[in-house]
Amino acid sequence: MSVRVVARIRPLLKNELDKDTIVTAETVDGETVPAVVRIPSPKNEAESFSFQFSSVYEQDATQQQLFDAEISPTVKHLFNGFDLSIFAHGCTGTGKTHTMRGGKSLADRGVIPRLLSAIYRRCKKIEKDSAGAAHVEVALEYFEIYCDRVYDLFEPPEKRTPSGLPIRDNHGKTVVVGLTEKPCTTLKEFEQLYDQANLNRSTSATKLNAHSSRSHAVLCVKITQTTEDAVRVSRASCIDLAGSEDNRRTENNKERLVESSAINKSLFVLAQCVEAMNKKASRIPYRESKMTRILSLGQSKGLTVMILNLAPTRAYHLDTISSLNFASRTKKIEVAEVENDPVYRTMVKPLATTSLGGATMARQPLRPLTAAHNANIPEPEKQKKGEKPVKAFSVYSDARKSAPRVSNLTSQNQGIRRTEGAKRGAEPSGTFASRPAKTFRTADGTSRIRNAEPALTKASIEALIAQKVDEKLAEKALQDAGTAAPALSAELQKRLDDLEHRIDAKEEDGKSQGLQFLLMAKQHHIRGEDASALRMYQLAQPFFPGNAKLEAKMSTLEDRIRAKKEETTKHMSAPIDFPSSQPAPAPITNLMGPLKAEKKTQKPNLVSTTHEPRYDDDDEEFAPPPLPSDHEASYASDDSFHYKPTKAARKPKKTTKKLPIFRDHVPPRPSNSSVEHTPRTSHLLKIINSRDVNQIKALKGVGAKKADSIVNCLVEMEDAEVLDLESLAMLKGVGGKTVDNMRMGLSVSGGSYDF
Numbered sequence: 060m061s062v063r064v065v066a067r068i069r070p071l072l073k074n075e076l077d078k079d080t081i082v083t084a085e086t087v088d089g090e091t092v093p094a095v096v097r098i099p100s101p102k103n104e105a106e107s108f109s110f111q112f113s114s115v116y117e118q119d120a121t122q123q124q125l126f127d128a129e130i131s132p133t134v135k136h137l138f139n140g141f142d143l144s145i146f147a148h149g150c151t152g153t154g155k156t157h158t159m160r161g162g163k164s165l166a167d168r169g170v171i172p173r174l175l176s177a178i179y180r181r182c183k184k185i186e187k188d189s190a191g192a193a194h195v196e197v198a199l200e201y202f203e204i205y206c207d208r209v210y211d212l213f214e215p216p217e218k219r220t221p222s223g224l225p226i227r228d229n230h231g232k233t234v235v236v237g238l239t240e241k242p243c244t245t246l247k248e249f250e251q252l253y254d255q256a257n258l259n260r261s262t263s264a265t266k267l268n269a270h271s272s273r274s275h276a277v278l279c280v281k282i283t284q285t286t287e288d289a290v291r292v293s294r295a296s297c298i299d300l301a302g303s304e305d306n307r308r309t310e311n312n313k314e315r316l317v318e319s320s321a322i323n324k325s326l327f328v329l330a331q332c333v334e335a336m337n338k339k340a341s342r343i344p345y346r347e348s349k350m351t352r353i354l355s356l357g358q359s360k361g362l363t364v365m366i367l368n369l370a371p372t373r374a375y376h377l378d379t380i381s382s383l384n385f386a387s388r389t390k391k392i393e394v395a396e397v398e399n400d401p402v403y404r405t406m407v408k409p410l411a412t413t414s415l416g417g418a419t420m421a422r423q424p425l426r427p428l429t430a431a432h433n434a435n436i437p438e439p440e441k442q443k444k445g446e447k448p449v450k451a452f453s454v455y456s457d458a459r460k461s462a463p464r465v466s467n468l469t470s471q472n473q474g475i476r477r478t479e480g481a482k483r484g485a486e487p488s489g490t491f492a493s494r495p496a497k498t499f500r501t502a503d504g505t506s507r508i509r510n511a512e513p514a515l516t517k518a519s520i521e522a523l524i525a526q527k528v529d530e531k532l533a534e535k536a537l538q539d540a541g542t543a544a545p546a547l548s549a550e551l552q553k554r555l556d557d558l559e560h561r562i563d564a565k566e567e568d569g570k571s572q573g574l575q576f577l578l579m580a581k582q583h584h585i586r587g588e589d590a591s592a593l594r595m596y597q598l599a600q601p602f603f604p605g606n607a608k609l610e611a612k613m614s615t616l617e618d619r620i621r622a623k624k625e626e627t628t629k630h631m632s633a634p635i636d637f638p639s640s641q642p643a644p645a646p647i648t649n650l651m652g653p654l655k656a657e658k659k660t661q662k663p664n665l666v667s668t669t670h671e672p673r674y675d676d677d678d679e680e681f682a683p684p685p686l687p688s689d690h691e692a693s694y695a696s697d698d699s700f701h702y703k704p705t706k707a708a709r710k711p712k713k714t715t716k717k718l719p720i721f722r723d724h725v726p727p728r729p730s731n732s733s734v735e736h737t738p739r740t741s742h743l744l745k746i747i748n749s750r751d752v753n754q755i756k757a758l759k760g761v762g763a764k765k766a767d768s769i770v771n772c773l774v775e776m777e778d779a780e781v782l783d784l785e786s787l788a789m790l791k792g793v794g795g796k797t798v799d800n801m802r803m804g805l806s807v808s809g810g811s812y813d814f
């Protein structure tokens with residue numbers, strides 16, 4: 060099922076006035092509880108936007124009401140082996156921490172203490188009902204992601220290493236290495252641990268919130284149920300995201316701005332991941348921030364509830380619309396609900412020395428990720444038969460007859476449906492555990508239930524292989540067909556991966572920030588998302604002070620965005636009804652803080668009063684879909700930017716370095732027009748565009764390596780050609796001097812050119 064998204068409108072604060080309230084909740088026809096958020100258009104008060112969610116909680120909704128309706132029903136599923144993720148999202152000062160953590164009084168307690176209370180109650184009940192035969196253990200991990208670094212909140216700040224805890228990919232899962240796991244047996248003990256750990260969380264006063272969280276906090280509750288026969292582990296992850304900040308309003312100082320930039324960046328990446336998932340893109344940019352990498356929303360299996368926190372007043376108008384848009388997209392994400400397998404105790408013997416959940420256990424990721432599988436990809440066979448994909452599980456249906464659940468005791472994502480009561484041991488032979496339980500992983504990844512393991516015959520192995528191949532082929536075909544983002548060439552993909560690896564390699568010493576921005580910029584650029592690419596280049600710039608290539612890229616992008624905008628404004632004099640295939644204009648997004656271009660180009664939301672505005676693309680504020688020539692500006696490789704230490708990054712040095720000036724004195728021209736070059740230049744460009752390594756190698760000042768690199772860049776550009784010397788100078792490994800050398804070294808028929 061999809062992520063369950065509910066909205067919560069916080070009450071007015073002391074300094075807010077009733078007359079400024081613009082966000083209201085409404086009920087859908089025939090329903091009694093509100094499920095629609097209505098907000099006026101920022102451009103035209105007479106118009107309004109409405110956003111529908113699973114539920115909407117009004118200003119007077121209590122913590123108890125929210126918990127009882129949204130979280131309490133999930134607890135029993137947690138004990139049935141499903142993982143649970145609860146997110147609080149929203150811009151700064153909208154009540155995320157209040158919702159998740161809450162206040163000290165009983166009535167004010169937020170989702171997290173209430174969840175723990177419910178968990179302990181259920182633990183007691185299980186132990187009592189089984190007359191002590193079943194035993195449940197609860198253990199906690201609590202960490203924050205601050206400025207893209209992971210810190211253990213159970214450790215005092217003075218014990219932190221500046222670079223934070225490393226995260227690793229472990230068999231397709233993301234793992235935070237070295238987190239403290241605290242066993243926690245009572246609610247009282249939890250409260251002490253939690254309160255103490257919260258003192259370690261990074262919070263500061265900003266203009267918008269006196270106790271603003273400067274980090275994303277993730278509390279992971281591990282529940283281990285041990286019965287005579289089996290051990291079952293499930294996890295609840297409670298995530299209090301830091302709020303997006305519009306720094307025009309926060310008036311943040313330098314330190315707060317650095318935090319804010321990290322917060323906005325990670326939330327921006329989260330939005331990009333959601334966008335990519337909605338577009339069923341083959342590549343979800345999880346790796347672009349630690350938060351998205353760890354959380355991998357949509358890739359995890361289990362139940363996911365997102366609480367969208369909203370402020371009711373006009374002061375948050377644009378931020379609220381931005382959050383509503385994000386949440387609307389999130390609710391479309393499909394999550395496969397697969398319960399964690401129990402580990403049968405007859406099998407546990409070899410593990411006798413491994414304490415479950417103890418320090419010797421390999422660290423687990425916050426959520427088990429199945430990177431190889433996109434949960435959004437429907438199963439072709441089942442679709443053909445008109446069946447629902449694997450996730451026929453209704454969290455909120457408390458109907459007497461339990462909905463059929465999916466067992467993962469079969470090949471990955473293949474999902475044989477099982478009714479709730481069916482016993483593991485009764486699984487038909489020939490099925491295999493696809494997802495080794497966290498405490499017992501066999502080396503070959505096959506079944507852990509050895510006594511239930513079927514005898515493998517040659518025929519069954521062949522059948523299994525054939526089945527796997529079919530699955531993979533079908534999956535690939537679907538991915539190819541369903542990919543909305545432009546396919547990346549293998550070459551380009553390789554370079555992106557290389558860049559990611561470089562970033563990973565530098566993560567440890569915290570020097571990767573600039574490269575990360577560059578990587579993201581390049582990815583946006585490739586996808587034709589100019590505005591996002593520009594934002595990322597702007598964020599990268601302080602890390603590469605005075606880098607002429609970077610500046611050139613930014614100015615090319617700015618020009619193009621401006622041109623697109625002017626083009627669009629021409630067609631904007633009358634209201635436009637955007638066809639569904641085309642992105643609507645102006646998503647009012649402040650996720651990345653102020654941008655001159657954004658401010659100027661916000662367009663009215665031309666959407667009727669009862670519809671959600673459609674903001675399908677991150678670049679919409681600027682224009683129609685990307686132009687075919689969007690690759691032109693990405694000539695230069697990001698490899699050409701060299702990391703400079705952060706100190707330098709914070710204080711960009713003034714530079715006198717300028718773009719090369721060449722001797723072709725031709726008048727300025729439109730970038731895509733063919734212009735008269737001098738014969739020498741034309742000849743040079745012809746050689747370059749021939750992509751012939753030997754010819755290029757023969758140019759003056761170009762060795763084999765440089766020639767190779769030039770050809771690689773040209774391959775990346777696919778059909779595009781280098782049209783002028785400036786563009787040539789921006790290719791990887793080429794600069795103004797090299798271009799001059801190349802040109803001046805040219806001669807034809809034994810004679811030299813005149814100029």
Ligand SMILES: Nc1ncnc2c1ncn2[C@@H]1O[C@H](COP(=O)(O)OP(=O)(O)OP(=O)(O)O)[C@@H](O)[C@H]1O
Pocket residue numbers: 068069070072149150151152153154155156157158268270271272273300301302303368
């Ligand atoms: N439902 C609510 N009832 C009463 N007060 C609330 C409610 N929601 C939020 N508040 C108050 O609003 C203020 C901001 O809330 P909170 O700190 O939880 O925001 P936040 O979204 O976590 O902000 P940040 O992202 O900056 O950390 C606090 O003073 C909080 O007590």
